[in-house]
Amino acid sequence: MVLGPREPGQPGAAPAYSAPAPAQQQPAPTAFEPPAFEPASAERSIFEQRPEILIGLATAGGFVAAQILGRMRGR
Numbered sequence: 001m002v003l004g005p006r007e008p009g010q011p012g013a014a015p016a017y018s019a020p021a022p023a024q025q026q027p028a029p030t031a032f033e034p035p036a037f038e039p040a041s042a043e044r045s046i047f048e049q050r051p052e053i054l055i056g057l058a059t060a061g062g063f064v065a066a067q068i069l070g071r072m073r074g075r
Helices: 051-073
Strands: none
Touching: none
16 A cells, blocks of 8 residues: 555545635615614703702702691691
């Protein structure tokens, strides 16, 4: 048995050279696709801009509720 290069077509022979496949190109977008979400609006409410106002209103509301409940009890 002689060891050496194998002839094409023999079992275990290396495959013949083939040119690489051409690169596949992505198709160009055909139409504008809107974003998956809507951007946040630039306008925010006064309570989002100044949360201390909301805290002050809650404190004042609690004070008024305490005054009303106190007068109902007879103080």
